[in-house]
Amino acid sequence: MCGIVGYIGNKQALPIILNGLKRLEYRGYDSSGVATYNGSTIVSCKSKGKINKLEKSIAKRKNLNGKLGIGHTRWATHGVPNDINAHPQFSNSNNLCLVHNGIIENYSSIKESLIKKGYEFHSETDTEVLVNLIEFVKEKENVKLGEAVQIALQKVVGAYAIAVIDNNKPDEIVVAKLGSPLCIGVGKEEHFIGSDATPFLEFTKKVIYLEDGELAVIRNHKSTIFRKTKDDTTFSPVINNLELSLDKIEKQGFDHYMLKEIYEQPKAIRDTLRGRIIAEKGVIKLSGLDDYIDKFLSAKKITIIACGTSWHSALVAEYMFEKIAKIPVEVEYASEFRYREPVIGKEDIVLAISQSGETADTLAAIKLAKEKGAFIYGICNVVGSSIARESDTGSYTHAGPEIGVASTKAFTTQMTVLYLMAVKLSKSKGIISEQIYRKYILEISRIDKKIHKILASNDIIKKVAKKIKGSKNCLYLGRGYNFPIALEGALKLKEISYIHAEGYPAAEMKHGPIALIDKNMPTIVIATNKINYDKIVSNIQEIKSRKGQIIAIVSKGDKEVKKIADYTIEVPDSIESITPFITVIPLQLLSYHIAVMLGKNVDQPRNLAKSVTVE
Numbered sequence: 001m002c003g004i005v006g007y008i009g010n011k012q013a014l015p016i017i018l019n020g021l022k023r024l025e026y027r028g029y030d031s032s033g034v035a036t037y038n039g040s041t042i043v044s045c046k047s048k049g050k051i052n053k054l055e056k057s058i059a060k061r062k063n064l065n066g067k068l069g070i071g072h073t074r075w076a077t078h079g080v081p082n083d084i085n086a087h088p089q090f091s092n093s094n095n096l097c098l099v100h101n102g103i104i105e106n107y108s109s110i111k112e113s114l115i116k117k118g119y120e121f122h123s124e125t126d127t128e129v130l131v132n133l134i135e136f137v138k139e140k141e142n143v144k145l146g147e148a149v150q151i152a153l154q155k156v157v158g159a160y161a162i163a164v165i166d167n168n169k170p171d172e173i174v175v176a177k178l179g180s181p182l183c184i185g186v187g188k189e190e191h192f193i194g195s196d197a198t199p200f201l202e203f204t205k206k207v208i209y210l211e212d213g214e215l216a217v218i219r220n221h222k223s224t225i226f227r228k229t230k231d232d233t234t235f236s237p238v239i240n241n242l243e244l245s246l247d248k249i250e251k252q253g254f255d256h257y258m259l260k261e262i263y264e265q266p267k268a269i270r271d272t273l274r275g276r277i278i279a280e281k282g283v284i285k286l287s288g289l290d291d292y293i294d295k296f297l298s299a300k301k302i303t304i305i306a307c308g309t310s311w312h313s314a315l316v317a318e319y320m321f322e323k324i325a326k327i328p329v330e331v332e333y334a335s336e337f338r339y340r341e342p343v344i345g346k347e348d349i350v351l352a353i354s355q356s357g358e359t360a361d362t363l364a365a366i367k368l369a370k371e372k373g374a375f376i377y378g379i380c381n382v383v384g385s386s387i388a389r390e391s392d393t394g395s396y397t398h399a400g401p402e403i404g405v406a407s408t409k410a411f412t413t414q415m416t417v418l419y420l421m422a423v424k425l426s427k428s429k430g431i432i433s434e435q436i437y438r439k440y441i442l443e444i445s446r447i448d449k450k451i452h453k454i455l456a457s458n459d460i461i462k463k464v465a466k467k468i469k470g471s472k473n474c475l476y477l478g479r480g481y482n483f484p485i486a487l488e489g490a491l492k493l494k495e496i497s498y499i500h501a502e503g504y505p506a507a508e509m510k511h512g513p514i515a516l517i518d519k520n521m522p523t524i525v526i527a528t529n530k531i532n533y534d535k536i537v538s539n540i541q542e543i544k545s546r547k548g549q550i551i552a553i554v555s556k557g558d559k560e561v562k563k564i565a566d567y568t569i570e571v572p573d574s575i576e577s578i579t580p581f582i583t584v585i586p587l588q589l590l591s592y593h594i595a596v597m598l599g600k601n602v603d604q605p606r607n608l609a610k611s612v613t614v615e
C-alpha cells in the first residue's frame, strides 16, 4: 500500500503535495518523493524514511517551484526502502515521471523485453518498468501520453493507481486505476489527486472517484475520463460532494484503524494469496519456499520463533505443519529462545514470524540461530525490514500497513502464508493426494467470502460485548486449532480493554482455572463442529454446572451448544485447518467493541508500541 498525491492549477504545487503526503502516511512511510514541473523541466526529490525527512531534503533545494506536481509515500513491495526505489520513477529519456500504488505482477517479463530493446533500469521497482513501458508505447505508436498509458496498461497484469507527467506536455497529469484507490478533487481552475480525499479536503469537497479500468487526463480547467479500452468513448464523471470529516476519511469511514483493519482482512488475505495460488489449476507458488524445497523436505524439525500475536500464528502453524505435512514443529517465544542455549544446528530450519520485522527479541533469536548454522525463513509484513533482510529466504504477507497496535490482519495473513507452506510441503512429500491438495487450495481461496459473512454479524457481536463489558476477568477456551485462537482472543481483550483475560486449552480448565468460575466470570468457548465438538460440549456443561456464563462461537446450524450457552455467535462451516481464520474474527470484533464501550484508546493502548524494538 502506498499513497499518491498530485496537483495542477494556479497555486504552488509543492506545499499542497507535501501536506497531502502527510495525510496519506498511514498508507506507508518507508520512503517518499515529489516531482514538480518548474517551468523548464520536471525536477524531483526523494528520501528514505518519513515525510519529515523528505521535507528536510527539499529545504536544501531551490528549484522545486511549480504549479504542477506529483508525490508519493511508499510502503515497499518491490525493492527495499531507499532513495533509488522511492517514487517518482523516471523513464529512460527522463521525460516521463510516474508515481504508483499497487503491484505489477508481470513486471519481470515486461522488464526483460524492454531490456532487449535497450532500456536500462536503475531501481528494483515494478514502477520503473511501467514508466518505461509507457514511454516505449508512446514512441512506438507516436501517440499522446493519455493514449500511451491506455495502451500500456492493457499489457499489464496486477493492481495499480498511477499518476504520470510528461516534460513535453507539462499542462496535464494522466491518472489511471485498477484495484488500488484513486480520486480527483475538482477545484476552481485546479485539480487535485489523492489515494483518498484527505490530501485536498481543505481545498474542495467535490470529488470524482475513479472506477477500476478508468483513466483521466487532467488539466487546470477540465478532467476528461476515459474507459481503459482504446475504442471506448469519454464520458462525464459523477462528481460527489464530500460530507465526511478529515478524521473519518483517513480511516476510510471507520472509527478506528483497528476496526478498519479487521474489515480489511478479506482483501488482505486475497493480497497475500495474489500470484501464489491458481485454484483452478491446483498450483501453489511460494518462491521463498520453492527455491529451498529440498531443505524443507529433508528437515527433521522446524522451530518457529515469534512474539505476541505472531507467536500465536506460530502455534496455529504447529497444527498445520504437523497435521497436514507431518513435519515436527517446535514453537518458541523468541525472548526465551535467545537465552536458552537452544540445541540447534546446520540441519535445522528456523521460521521467524513478525509483522513489523523489527521486533528486537525475534531479530536477536534469528542472529543466534544463524550463528549456530540454522537456515532462516522469515515471514514478515514490512518489506525490507531487519528480520526480512536477516533471513536466508522467506515470504512477505502483503497485508498492507497495520496501524492499530492490536494486530488483526497481520495475524490472518501470517496464517495464510503458513497454510500455503504446510499444504505445499505436504504435496511435495507425497502425503496428500492431488484431490485433497486441490481441496486445500480451493478452501483458502474462498476464505475471504466466509470472513465477509462473519463481519456481517457485527451487530450480534456488539450485543454480546455489551453483556460482558463490565467483567473484571474473562476465560477463553478452545481445542486443537482453536487453542491458539483462544490465546489470541484473550490477548486482544487484554491489550485494548485492560480486562484480565486468559486463554487455555479447554480440557486444561479442570486442572485449575475452573476454580475461578462463578456467575460473574464469562467464558468464551470456541465450539465449532469439526474440532473435538463432543468434548467441548462437555467442557461447557462443566462450566454451566458452576453457574458460569458461556459465550460460544459455533458453526452455522449448531443445535447442541445453542441449548446450553448464554450467547452464541455463528460462523460459517469449514474444513478443520481453515477454522482458525474464521473463529478469530468474532474474537477480534468482541474485544474491539468492549474496548470502545469502555472508552479506551483502541488504536494506541496504554504502555504499548506497534513495534517492540527493545528487549
Ligand code: M6R
Residues within 6 Å of the ligand: 307, 308, 309, 310, 311, 353, 354, 355, 356, 357, 358, 359, 362, 405, 406, 407, 408, 491, 495, 608, 610, 611, 612
Ligand atoms: O511485529 P511483530 O509481529 O514481531 O510483533 C510482535 C508483537 O509485539 C505483537 O504481535 C503484539 O503482541 C501485538 N500488539 C498484539 O496485538
